[in-house]
Every structure is written in structure tokens, then in C-alpha cells.
Amino acid sequence: MLELKHVGYVAEDDTEILSDVSLSINERFVAITGPNGGGKSTLAKLISGIYMPTSGQILLDGIDITHMSITDRANLGISYAFQQPVRFKGLRVRDLLRLAAGKDTTLAQACDYLSEVGLCARDYIDRELNDSLSGGELKRIEIAMVLARGTKLSVFDEPEAGIDLWSFQNLIRVFEKMYEETRGNILIISHQERILNIADKIVVIREGKVDRVGSREEILPGLLKSADTGNTVCDLLTQKAMS
Amino acid sequence: MDEIRMNLLKEVADLDALPVGAYNIRENGKAAGRNTTANIDIVTKQDKPGIDIIIAPGTKKESVHIPVIISQTGLTDLVYNDFYIGEDADVVIIAGCGIHNCGGELSQHDGIHTFWLGKNSHIRYVEKHYGEGDGSKNVMNPTTIVHLDEGASMEMETTQIAGIDDTDRRTEGDLKAGAKLEVREKILTNGVQNAKTYFNVDLNGEGCSANVVSRSVARENSTQFFDSRLNGNAPCAGHSECDSIIMENGRVTACPSLTANNIDASLIHEAAIGKIAGEQLMKLMTLGLTEKEAEEQIVNGFLK
Numbered sequence: 001m002l003e004l005k006h007v008g009y010v011a012e013d014d015t016e017i018l019s020d021v022s023l024s025i026n027e028r029f030v031a032i033t034g035p036n037g038g039g040k041s042t043l044a045k046l047i048s049g050i051y052m053p054t055s056g057q058i059l060l061d062g063i064d065i066t067h068m069s070i071t072d073r074a075n076l077g078i079s080y081a082f083q084q085p086v087r088f089k090g091l092r093v094r095d096l097l098r099l100a101a102g103k104d105t106t107l108a109q110a111c112d113y114l115s116e117v118g119l120c121a122r123d124y125i126d127r128e129l130n131d132s133l134s135g136g137e138l139k140r141i142e143i144a145m146v147l148a149r150g151t152k153l154s155v156f157d158e159p160e161a162g163i164d165l166w167s168f169q170n171l172i173r174v175f176e177k178m179y180e181e182t183r184g185n186i187l188i189i190s191h192q193e194r195i196l197n198i199a200d201k202i203v204v205i206r207e208g209k210v211d212r213v214g215s216r217e218e219i220l221p222g223l224l225k226s227a228d229t230g231n232t233v234c235d236l237l238t239q240k241a242m243s
Numbered sequence: 244m245d246e247i248r249m250n251l252l253k254e255v256a257d258l259d260a261l262p263v264g265a266y267n268i269r270e271n272g273k274a275a276g277r278n279t280t281a282n283i284d285i286v287t288k289q290d291k292p293g294i295d296i297i298i299a300p301g302t303k304k305e306s307v308h309i310p311v312i313i314s315q316t317g318l319t320d321l322v323y324n325d326f327y328i329g330e331d332a333d334v335v336i337i338a339g340c341g342i343h344n345c346g347g348e349l350s351q352h353d354g355i356h357t358f359w360l361g362k363n364s365h366i367r368y369v370e371k372h373y374g375e376g377d378g379s380k381n382v383m384n385p386t387t388i389v390h391l392d393e394g395a396s397m398e399m400e401t402t403q404i405a406g407i408d409d410t411d412r413r414t415e416g417d418l419k420a421g422a423k424l425e426v427r428e429k430i431l432t433n434g435v436q437n438a439k440t441y442f443n444v445d446l447n448g449e450g451c452s453a454n455v456v457s458r459s460v461a462r463e464n465s466t467q468f469f470d471s472r473l474n475g476n477a478p479c480a481g482h483s484e485c486d487s488i489i490m491e492n493g494r495v496t497a498c499p500s501l502t503a504n505n506i507d508a509s510l511i512h513e514a515a516i517g518k519i520a521g522e523q524l525m526k527l528m529t530l531g532l533t534e535k536e537a538e539e540q541i542v543n544g545f546l547k
Contacts, residue, residue: 050525070528079529086526089486090458090544099530099540145530 001026002047002153002185007056009042017042018208021056025153025187028179031199032189033223039208040189041083044157047187048080049073060153077184079146083157085138088129093141096129101148113144116174118166136162143174152184160192168194196220247314247343254373255339256310262337266308267294269322271315283307283334293323293355296336300329300361308337311354316346316379321353328395330361339371342381342406350374351382358388360395360422367398374406381406386413391422393448398425403438404546405431412440414455418479420448428457429546432465432493442471446479446508455483460542461493472500475508487516488545490538 002025009018018039032040045051047058049070058066065073088096097110111121117140127133129141139162146154163171175186175198188195196202202219204211212219248270252258261276265283268276272292279285282302286295296307313320326336344350360366374381389397403410416424424444432438444453453473461467473481487495499512519541527537 048529050529070525071531071533074529074531082522082526086520086522088523088541088544090547091540092544095540095544096530099527099532149530 001061002187003057003059004047005057005059007043007046007053007058009039009046009051010054016208018046018205021205021208021210023203023210023213025185025201027185027200029175029199030185030187030201030203031196032187032203032205033191033196034205034211035207038205040205041157043205044080044155044187044189047153047155048078050080074151077152079149079151079154081142081146081154081156081159083161083189085135085142086129087131087133087138091129092125093127093129094125096141096145097125097148100145101150105148110148113148114141116147116177117141117144118170119144134162136166139163140166143171147174147178150178150182150184152182153187154178154182154184155187155189157189158191159188160190160195168192171195172198193220193224196223248312250375251312251314251341251343251373252310254375255312255341255371256308256337258308258310262306262308264306264308265296266310267296269309269311269320271313271318272320275312280305288323288325291323292321293325296324296326298326298328298332298334300331302329302332302334304333306335306337310338311340311352312343313340313350313352314343316344316350317348319349319351319353321355323355324357326356326358326366328358328360328364328366330364330392332361332364333366335367335369337369339369339373340383340385341372342374342376342383344374344376344379344381347379349380349382351384353384353386355386356388358390358397360389360391360397362392363394364392365396367400369400370402372401372403372407372410374408376406380408382409383407384411384413387415389414389416389424391416391418391424391451393419394421395419396423396425398427400427400429402429403431404429407432407438408434408436410438410440412438413443414441415443416453417445417447418451418453420450420477422448422451424453424455426453426455426457428455428459430457430459430467431462431542431546432460432467433462434465435463436465437467438465439468440470442483443474444472444481445474445476446481447476449478451477452480453482457483457485458487458545459485459495460488460490460546461495462490464492466494467496469495469497469514470500471498471512472502473510473512475501475503475505475510477505478507479505479509481508481510483512485514485516486545488542489516489518490542
């Protein structure tokens with residue numbers, strides 16, 4: 001279980017990005033949504049250790065991880081799929097999957113992870129993660145890495161971006177399978193109705209604060225309504241129109 | 244052979260024992276072993292130090308190993324090796340030089356390798372330069388000159404990963420019609436090492452092509468200088484790439500130069516120098532690696 005207690009983050013230029021965020025995440029799928037620039041990605045980075053909170057406390061299964069490094073959090077069981085995957089000249093897909101899954105991973109297992117995200121293992125396992133891969137391909141490899149880690153908390157920052165040639169249904173199936181195998185918590189930052197639709201809990205972050213928290217049944221109808229009426233309070237509509 | 248010699252051979256030519264096929268081992272400036280085959284002859288030069296390697300036309304699936312090892316401190320070794328590759332031959336040539344310098348003096352090896360590739364021949368040429376020991380200084384100045392006849396192709400892989408304090412590497416090539424030259428260079432320098440590397444390729448024949456790719460890592464207080472010149476003198480294709488990672492106080496200068504002397508010459512250069520991106524380190528750290536482990540993975544992958 002992940003707990004955030006009064007977490008705040010002030011950037012180096014003194015802009016307050018998040019303030020007084022308190023949440024507990026112990027459900028199967030938790031979706032974080034809300035307007036662009038509201039602080040969702042910052043929250044994911046605070047959880048994974050890329051940013052350190054300037055106030056408050058973060059606990060993972062009761063252990064205070066507030067000031068832990070990225071590495072220590074990863075080893076404690078946090079995985080993080082970047083919104084914009086990183087390219088590496090010279091490192092191949094199989095190298096990254098092996099680093100993600102651990103040294104004892106067989107080539108066959110690494111291939112399975114690729115197949116899970118809809119990539120033909122034979123075509124991709126020896127490819128470098130360089131400019132020859134499209135954004136969508138990198139995105140799926142990023143998801144495969146989190147799948148390979150199989151940790152108790154997996155954080156995905158807008159995993160749906162760039163999966164146009166694949167289907168949402170497959171992405172959702174990956175999340176479901178991940179849960180079956182890890183029984184961990186899966187935290188997904190998303191604007192997509194289809195992803196919000198599988199969430200057990202939805203958190204709306206707006207202007208650096210928790211705006212609403214509740215079950216899908218409680219939160220989703222309100223979001224869709226405000227989007228359909230063109231209410232600027234929520235930008236889901238723009239995202240829906242683009243999909 | 245003793246352990247030092249075996250280790251040098253392992254490092255530069257990946258040899259655990261004497262190689263299969265043709266070979267010539269040079270140790271401390273003298274011949275230390277040779278084998279020839281029906282198709283590959285190795286002849287000692289009479290006018291200067293070095294050997295001629297003569298590969299008969301049509302020779303296929305054979306290899307030649309010509310490692311040089313230096314374990315004597317203070318030795319300056321200059322050698323001229325000429326390779327004559329017959330028409331339609333297809334062979335692998337493994338060269339390389341290893342220095343073990345435990346004395347207080349400079350050890351130096353200057354190898355001048357000249358290749359004449361016959362029509363439609365193909366070679367893969369692998370050379371590795373390696374130094375070890377706590378002597379004063381290890382210097383290597385390899386020069387490679389390649390003449391490619393019509394339809395000939397050469398893949399050259401050259402690596403200097405450790406222990407060479409000073410190097411001046413020169414590669415020159417001229418290509419006739421339909422010839423193809425692929426060069427992949429990998430260099431890692433650290434400490435106060437200095438590496439200079441020059442390429443000059445004349446694309447003289449219609450439809451010939453050259454691809455020169457250099458990847459390097461400059462660590463600590465080391466310096467590197469990269470100078471690549473492609474001259475398109477005919478309808479041809481040329482591509483050169485210099486990609487460097489700098490770490491700590493490492494310094495790299497890249498001076499690419501392209502000259503098109505023909506309207507149908509197509510030449511491209513790419514150069515990139517920079518430190519390891521913070522997001523690359525972060526990504527690997529989210530997989531559980533420490534920052535130092537992440538750095539190692541990135542450097543090793545880059546130079547693989």
C-alpha cells in the first residue's frame with residue numbers, strides 16, 4: 001500500500017506544483033486524471049523518487065520512503081513507466097528487459113514480455129533503443145519493462161499515448177495480467193475514458209491539489225458530464241476527441 | 244607462453260591458444276610464430292620490418308591472425324604490413340597490438356597496414372589496441388591505408404578501450420567503382436590519455452560508398468580529437484558519424500569535413516558530443532541500478 005501524507009512539491013523556481021496531497025493507494029487499478037499541467041506527472045515522479053517532496057511524507061507498506069533514492073525505491077518494489085520513454089544508443093531491447101527482470105531472465109522470458117505488449121519478439125529483441133524505433137514502439141517496450149519487473153507498485157504515466165496500432169483492449173489486458181501475477185497496485189495516469197473505466201479508484205488532480213477521490217462509479221460520470229458540456233473545468237473532451 | 248603474453252593475445256586477438264589457419268605473431272619486435280596455408284602466404288619483408296600477407300584469388304572462409312605483443316619496456320617498434328587480397332576472396336583478418344609495460348620507460352608500437360583489395364573481394368578486418376601495466380607510457384600509432392578495386396568491400400572494426408596513453412590513428416582509403424568501405428571505431432580514454440583519430444576517404448568510382456562511424460567515451464581528464472574527411476569525386480554515397488560521450492573533465496573535438504567534387508556525390512556527416520543524459524541514468528535507476536551501475540551500462544552499451 002502506498003500512502004501520501006500532506007505531500008507538497010515546490011520547484012526550483014519557487015513555483016508550487018503540488019500542495020497538501022494526501023492519498024492512499026491500495027486498490028488494483030487506481031487512475032489519476034485531471035487537466036494538463038495540474039501536477040499528475042509530478043506526483044508520479046515524487047512516488048518513484050525522481051523528484052523529492054518539499055513537504056509531507058510518502059510510505060510504502062508502512063516504510064517511510066520520502067527521502068529514499070530512485071534506486072532504493074525501485075528495489076523496494078516501485079516501477080515507473082515514463083511518459084516519454086528514453087532512448088539509448090547501443091543498449092538493446094533484450095539488455096533493458098534483462099536489467100528490468102533480473103540477471104536470471106531467459107531469452108524466452110524476455111520474448112514473452114514483448115509478445116505481451118504486442119511486439120514480435122524476433123523482430124525487436126536485438127534492436128537498439130535508438131532513433132530507429134518509433135515513439136509507439138518505445139512506449140510498448142517501456143510497458144514491457146514494467147511487466148518484466150513485476151513489482152508491488154507499478155506507475156504508468158499516460159501509457160495509452162502512441163499505441164494507435166495496438167488496441168486499448170490489449171493494454172487493459174496487460175494491466176489485468178500484471179495484477180494477476182503481482183497482486184500489486186497499479187497506478188495509471190490517464191485522460192482516457194477507456195482506462196478510467198477499469199479503475200477501481202479515480203483521483204482527480206487539479207491545480208496541484210486533490211480535487212476529487214472516489215470509486216469509478218462516483219467520479220467518472222461527473223468527469224464525462226463536464227467534458228461533454230465543454231466545461232473547461234475538465235479537459236477530458238480534448239483527449240477523447242483525439243483518440 | 245607466459246601468462247602476460249597469453250593475456251595480451253587474449254585481449255587483442257581473442258586467442259586462448261595458437262589460432263587455426265594462417266597467423267603471424269610478433270613479439271617485442273621479432274617474429275614469434277607463423278603459419279601459412281595453401282591459400283594464404285606470409286612473407287617477411289627484406290627492405291624494412293614487417294610482412295606481406297598474400298591471399299590467393301577466390302580464397303573463402305579463411306582467417307589470418309597477426310597480433311603484435313610488447314612486454315619489454317622501452318621498446319619502440321615500427322612495422323609495415325602489406326595485405327594483398329586476391330579477386331573474389333572473402334576472408335577475416337584479425338590484427339591488434341597489446342602492450343604490457345611494467346618498466347619506467349615508454350613502449351611504442353607504430354603499425355602501418357596497407358591493403359590492396361582485388362576486384363569483388365571482401366574482407367572483415369578487426370583490430371584492437373590494448374595496454375596494461377604500470378610503466379611510464381604506452382603509445383600506439385596505427386595507420387591503415389586501404390585501396391579498394393572495383394566491387395571490393397571492406398568492413399573495418401577498430402577498438403581501443405584501455406591502457407593506451409597516446410595514440411595517433413590514421414585511416415586512409417580510396418575506392419573504385421562499386422567498392423564499399425565500412426569503418427566502425429570505438430575509443431575509450433581515461434586518466435590523462437590523448438587520442439587523435441583521422442580519416443580520409445576518396446570516393447573515386449561510380450557507385451562506391453563509405454560509412455565511417457566513430458563512437459567514443461572520454462573520461463576523467465582525457466582528450467580526443469576526431470577528424471574525418473570524405474571526398475566525393477564521383478557519383479557516390481558517403482556517411483560519417485562521430486558520437487561521443489564526455490564524462491568528468493573529458494574533452495572531445497570533432498572536425499568533420501565533406502567535399503563533393505561531383506554533382507551526384509551524396510555526403511552526410513553527423514556529430515554529437517555530450518554527457519550521459521540524466522533521464523537515461525534515471526530510467527536505469529528505476530530498474531534498480533545505482534547511478535554508477537547505470538553509467539557503466541550506458542557506456543558499455545554505447546561502445547559494444
